[in-house]
Amino acid sequence: MSKLIYxxxxxxxxxxxxxxxxxxxxxxxxxxxxxxxYDDFYQTIGAVIMGAETYSWIMSNAPNDWPYQNVPAFVMTSRDLPVPLGLNITLLQGDAGAIATKAKQAAKGKDVWLVGGGKTAAYFAEAGELQQLFITTIPVFLGAGVAVLPVSDNVSVTPKVQRILQSGAMECVSDVKRN
Incomplete structure (x- = not known):
């Protein structure tokens, strides 16, 4: 069964x-x-979901190099954003459950990567649609910025894999508990 993974x-x-x-x-x-x-993770992905800010960042920083050309992409937005011809990108808004279902159907049995950003991930987490977190923590402090998961209510997780890498980064894969 497909999972929604942040x-x-x-x-x-x-x-x-x-x-x-x-x-x-x-x-x-x-x-x-x-x-x-990354390639091992990406091979398990059949569709991606992202917010408008993440989409706009990708289009501004890599306008001719869409990184998800071989999977359907769903962009959460209420704006009319430009979509390059030939790319499988759907702009949508609405209920997290309906969007997750649509993305999972498009993924054809593979998982759905919730690319970001944090607000979009929080939207799906709060709706109970996010099944797994895969967070690589980099050993740096920014002091401020775009929050990883700015939820308005508790989201409980069960860590499944935790590894400290030689670089000092930490990988943590956690299942999201349904409240």
Whole structure:
């Protein structure tokens, strides 16, 4: 059965980007060979969901290099955002349950990667639609920024895998408990 997985890197103080939505702190960090290979994770993915800010960041920073060309992408937005021709990108808004169901159907038995951002992940977590967190914590403090999961109510998790990598980063895979 498909799972909705929030796979993300975060600072030690719980941010996925700076206040200016910059990722230089992450881009300048080398994980090393003992981290879970991105390609291994991505092979389990059949669809992606992201918020409008994440989508806009990707389009601004890699306009000709859409990283999810081989899977359907669902972008949560109330705005009319430009979508390049030839890409399988659907702009939508509404109920988290209906969107999760649509994405899981499109994933055809594979998992759905909730790419980000934090507010979008929190929306699905609060609706009980997020099944797993895969957070790689980078050993840096940002002091402020975009929160990893800014929920308005408690979200309980059960850690399944915790590893400290040679680089000093920590990988933690946790199942989200239904409240």
């Amino acid at each position: 796979y993300v890197a975060a600072s030690m103080d719980g941010y996925i980007a700076t206040q200016q939505h910059k990722l230089d702190w992450l881009e300048n960090f080398t994980l090393g060979d003992d981290s879970t290979p």
